[in-house]
Amino acid sequence: MTFSISGLSESILSAVREQGYNEPTPIQAQAIPAILAGQDVIAEAQTGSGKTAAFLLPVLEQLSKGETQKAKRIRALVLAPTRELALQVNDACRVYSQNLELTSMAMFGGVDAEEQKQGLIDGVDVLIATPGRLLDMIYQKAIRFDELDVLILDEADRMLDMGFISDIRKILERLPEQCQSLLFSATMSDGVQQLAQTLTSDAVSFSVADDPSARxxxxxxxxxxxxxxxxxxxxxxxxxxxxxxxxxxxxxxxxxxxxxxxxxxxxxxxxxxxxxxxxxxxxxxxxxxxxxxxxxxxxxxxxxxxxxxxxxxxxxxxxxxxxxxxxxxxxxxxxxxxxxxxxxxxxxxxxxxxxxxxxxxxxxxxxxxxxxxxxxxxxxxxxxxxxxxxxxxxxxxxxxxxxxxxxxxxxxxxxxxxxxxxxxxxxxxxxxxxxxxxxxxxRSDQDRSKGTDRKPAVNSGNKTNNSDPWAAWNDKKDRKLDRS
DNA sequence: AAAAAAT
Structure with missing residues (x-):
């Protein structure tokens, strides 16, 4: 069997096959047609389920069909929790788009910002970013999103766990409202569901979390x-x-x-x-x-x-x-x-x-x-x-x-x-x-998803049902860092 | 008793 999904052009499929992938994974089989159809998607997908390709392939397909092949504006934005993940998604993007005239870039802190700014000036179709540096760029007016077609949140639960929610909100304010939104998360906590609601409209939901073939x-x-x-x-x-x-x-x-x-x-x-x-x-x-x-x-x-x-x-x-x-x-x-x-x-x-x-x-x-x-x-x-x-x-x-x-x-x-x-x-x-x-x-899963925890949901509902035991310790450390 | 992410 060879990798084939209707709606994906041969230039993308051949790049995928070159990687040795034979068959679409369940999340890919479900999400790709929906994304191609322009729908918002909320996907509960565990790691190893092939979720990166599940959003990259249809997004690249859509972008490659766009009129402006070398747009000076970003058309797809991927938000990722860590720098390593951003790099990795960018690498995958480059592989899948090798036969296309599309450019992608990873953007995150810890490295020189000038190179990233130059990249934006040269033109980027797909931007993969961690929230902090992206927000920095937004404040510096180095980046605009007027032509954004699609937003992808990768590992949404992880981003909430890491306290990125307010950064994400600030970023969302700068994005055009009508753009297609895709949210991927390994777990669907209250916090993730809340975020998904504000982000998406009429979304299709998928879960491959319980699919043994994806495990x-x-x-x-x-x-x-x-x-x-x-x-x-x-x-x-x-x-x-x-x-x-x-x-x-x-x-x-x-x-x-x-x-x-x-x-x-x-x-x-x-x-x-x-x-x-x-x-x-x-x-x-x-x-x-x-x-x-x-x-x-x-x-x-x-x-x-x-x-x-x-x-x-x-x-x-x-x-x-x-x-x-x-x-x-x-x-x-x-x-x-x-x-x-x-x-x-x-x-x-x-x-x-x-x-x-x-x-x-x-x-x-x-x-x-x-x-x-x-x-x-x-x-x-x-x-x-x-x-x-x-x-x-x-x-x-x-x-x-x-x-x-x-x-x-x-x-x-x-x-x-x-x-x-x-x-x-x-x-x-x-x-x-x-x-x-x-x-x-x-039972505890139900409790979580319905928000009927025994404890009031004071911990911004982003994790499991106990509050963060490190909160006090972190407060103290942050205060120390502020002083120095 | 911690790790991650903007400078």
């Missing part, structure tokens, strides 16, 4: 280990299992740099990518990792979402993310485009609470393994999915909040158990409470 095939397991043994275990896994490549996630910038050093000392070439590194270095590292020149990349949240690396074999969670949604995104870096992938998490005691949130979110337990020589001194409990605190034991479903369940009695929750007797070093734990858990998840 990447990812083998997930975790290794229990003492915290101070993690880097030793990681280098052991890398050498022992002869890993060729891995994207390693870690929560802190400092931790990323430290781990890169530790691996280097063991003769493993690894680099750290995070927000404190210059944009030039970040771009270079990602390029090297993509091309295979760099085998092991250690990343903070910069690379957690959206970043697309062809045939990435595996993702390692050196520690678990605070937001269980980020776990989904992290592992979504592997197993893309129908390929298989591995997602391995290193679990020490202080990751346990985060694991509970993640397993609740997944609705099932992750497979536990132990590696000889790295068995933790105190085994990690099997899972809190199976653990209900005393005061909630009768007639209570396992809660989904994960907030208050660990206080106090954690140590008594069968900690000695976790499979020390597994000769094979692996064990798939039973899921007695699986169905109840799923029910609980569904």
């Amino acid at each position: 990447p095939r990812i083998e997930q397991w975790l290794v229990t280990v003492d915290k101070d043994q993690k880097s030793a275990l990681l280098s052991h896994l890398i050498t022992d299992l002869q890993w060729q490549q891995a994207l390693i996630f870690i929560r802190t910038k400092h931790g990323a740099a430290k781990l890169a050093d530790q691996l280097a000392k063991r003769g493993i070439q690894a680099e750290a990518i995070h927000g404190d590194r210059s944009q030039a270095v970040r771009t270079q590292l990602l390029d090297d990792f993509r091309s295979g020149k760099l085998s092991f990349l250690i990343a903070t949240g910069v690379a957690a979402r959206g970043i697309d690396i062809d045939l990435l074999e595996r993702v390692v969670n050196y520690d678990l993310p605070d937001d269980s949604e980020d776990y989904i995104h992290r592992i979504g870096r592997t197993g893309r485009a129908g390929a298989s992938g591995q997602a391995i998490s290193l679990l020490s005691k202080d990751d346990f609470k985060r694991l509970c949130a993640i397993e609740s979110r997944l609705g099932h337990l992750l497979e536990r393994r132990e590696v000889e020589g790295f068995i933790p001194r105190k085994a990690v409990p099997v899972s809190i999915l199976n653990y209900v605190p005393k005061h909630k034991r009768e007639g209570n479903e396992a809660g989904t909040s994960g907030d208050d369940r660990n206080k106090g009695k954690r140590r008594s929750s069968g900690g000695s158990g976790a499979g020390k007797s597994n000769a094979g070093g692996r064990r798939h734990t039973g899921d007695k409470h699986g169905s109840g858990q799923k029910r609980a998840n569904r």
Whole structure:
């Protein structure tokens, strides 16, 4: 079968086929005709579902049919949450438009603005931007949108999570009202839905979130280990299992740099990518990792979402993310485009609470393994999915909040158990409470989408149902930055 | 006890 969708011209299709894509993904099959028909689109599409092509292909098709091939005005605007994603969308755009007379440009902070201004003067049909620099350009009157045909919000949920909502609103004020609007988001939170409502009219909605064929095939397991043994275990896994490549996630910038050093000392070439590194270095590292020149990349949240690396074999969670949604995104870096992938998490005691949130979110337990020589001194409990605190034991479903369940009695929750007797070093734990858990998840999903949270929706409704535990800390840090 | 994004 060859890639073919009615309405796309041969010059675009041949560029797509050249990339080795054979069949449109479900989101592409649904969204492309709608976009070609000029409709607004709201799409709930997970990473790896092919959503970039789902909006780029029809948009390029429309633009290529326009009269002014070299318009000095922007005709399509893509807003993306991170610089890396903007770059990547631009790269894809260049590939798909290789047979067309269209120009595209990525625009974001951290690099010289003059070059971007010159690009605008030379003429850009498709602009892919992060909100901050774009707003800057708008204020400098370096950019106009009078001829904008279509606006695309990519990873809308992520943009809200990152606090871009007011920037986005300010940008929207400068756009012509009648332009076609497309919104893509991995999740449909209240905030995203609100945004979608103000943005779109008469929109067609798609969701491929629950389509198993769109779900990447990812083998997930975790290794229990003492915290101070993690880097030793990681280098052991890398050498022992002869890993060729891995994207390693870690929560802190400092931790990323430290781990890169530790691996280097063991003769493993690894680099750290995070927000404190210059944009030039970040771009270079990602390029090297993509091309295979760099085998092991250690990343903070910069690379957690959206970043697309062809045939990435595996993702390692050196520690678990605070937001269980980020776990989904992290592992979504592997197993893309129908390929298989591995997602391995290193679990020490202080990751346990985060694991509970993640397993609740997944609705099932992750497979536990132990590696000889790295068995933790105190085994990690099997899972809190199976653990209900005393005061909630009768007639209570396992809660989904994960907030208050660990206080106090954690140590008594069968900690000695976790499979020390597994000769094979692996064990798939039973899921007695699986169905109840799923029910609980569904309930919380409904709560979220209907806005009937037990708590009043004060947290601008952009994330999961608990408020941001970092708010106070961030306030303090911001004040400190203002003073200096 | 954090990361990301404008300068």
